[in-house]
Amino acid sequence: xxQVKQNSPSLSVQEGRISILNCDYTxxxxxxxxxxxxxxxxxxxxxxxxxxxxxxxxxGRFTVxxxxxxxxxxxxxxxxxxxxxxxxxxxxxxxxGGADGLTFGKGTHLIIQP
Amino acid sequence: xxxxxxxxxFQVLKTGQSMTLQCAQDMNHNSMYxxxxxxxxxxxxxYYSASEGTTDKGEVPNGYNxxxxxxxxxxxxxxxxxxxxxxxxxxxxxxxxxxxxxxxxFGPGTRLTVL
Numbered sequence: 153x154x155q156v157k158q159n160s161p162s163l164s165v166q167e168g169r170i171s172i173l174n175c176d177y178t179x180x181x182x183x184x185x186x187x188x189x190x191x192x193x194x195x196x197x198x199x200x201x202x203x204x205x206x207x208x209x210x211x212g213r214f215t216v217x218x219x220x221x222x223x224x225x226x227x228x229x230x231x232x233x234x235x236x237x238x239x240x241x242x243x244x245x246x247x248x249g250g251a252d253g254l255t256f257g258k259g260t261h262l263i264i265q266p
Numbered sequence: 267x268x269x270x271x272x273x274x275x276f277q278v279l280k281t282g283q284s285m286t287l288q289c290a291q292d293m294n295h296n297s298m299y300x301x302x303x304x305x306x307x308x309x310x311x312x313y314y315s316a317s318e319g320t321t322d323k324g325e326v327p328n329g330y331n332x333x334x335x336x337x338x339x340x341x342x343x344x345x346x347x348x349x350x351x352x353x354x355x356x357x358x359x360x361x362x363x364x365x366x367x368x369x370x371x372f373g374p375g376t377r378l379t380v381l
Contacts, residue, residue: 156308195375197372198369253314259308
């Protein structure tokens, strides 16, 4: 039973346009959400996070939106650049209980076309 | 700061062999984690250590053991490797402040093949 779902295995976007990556979750106890970026043969690197008390968090070109009622979050990258081509993982955790650690989605491979 | 380091980077084992994956962090983090990533899958938690001296099972602990050697080091042991344990293994750490969640930082991974 997948608790964090990224339903698009891949996404192709033209350089300079907006990239929107989506993530859905089923566990209503999740209260902290993160996006990680991963290049081949490297470990995931932290990109941006959001707490459940907020509905938006921005960091430069990256913005994460959280819709708690829909159990949905999205990552917007504007403008998209060639270096953004990577696999993006959505992850979630609950601070109140359960096993410590993050629950990950399967990832979305973002390809930025020149 | 090197961050989170893992050794070895690559390893090939035969079924039934044992090995230990090493992880160390120099960020003075109190919590450490082991994940595995299979093709087309997200990372799944194997074991974690919330603080020095404690370890707990994650989502997929079967076939593994861990040791939190000290605050810096957290090792993962396969006692009798099986082909199903072919995967990429990532170690992570974070500084956990009470109940608040903080970012986990990942190592570069160990690619393990079991024949």
